[in-house]
Amino acid sequence: MTRIVVLDNEAVQALKDQHHRKHGQVVSQMQVVADRKRRGLAVEVMVPTAVRVEAGWDRTSAVWAFPNRLRIADWSLDRSAADSAATIRQRTGVSVADAHVGAAIHAATAEEVTVVTSDPKDVRKLTAGRQVTIVAI
Secondary structure: OOEEEOOOHHHHHHHHHHHHOHHHHHHHHHHHHHHHHHOOEEEEEEEEHHHHHHHHOOOOHHEEEEHHHHOOOOOOOOOOHHHHHHHHHHHHHOOOOHHHHHHHHHHHHOOOEEEEOOOOOHHHHHOOOOEEEEEEE
């Protein structure tokens, strides 16, 4: 069984700053992922590129050294994702970054999708019938 963990803006910001009030919660989620990988489970952590932009995550900047070491993959906003995100944004009124999270949720081929978010209400709008585990931080 494959699993994907998608991070939202505040989860990304919390990873960057050890003084962020939610840093420990997000690091705990990354520890869960690491533990599952050690047990041989297929788990990947992804961040939609629109979320990276919103959070200010420049992978070339030294201030992002800790998140860069966590092997979090980018989920690109390609043509298909942009079309999906545009439809989601129009339907729900969420931010561009959240709409990209929604596009990632629907494009994911993993059997299990988890979203680490500070706004579970918005994520619920994005799921549109897809079974998603929401981890509120």
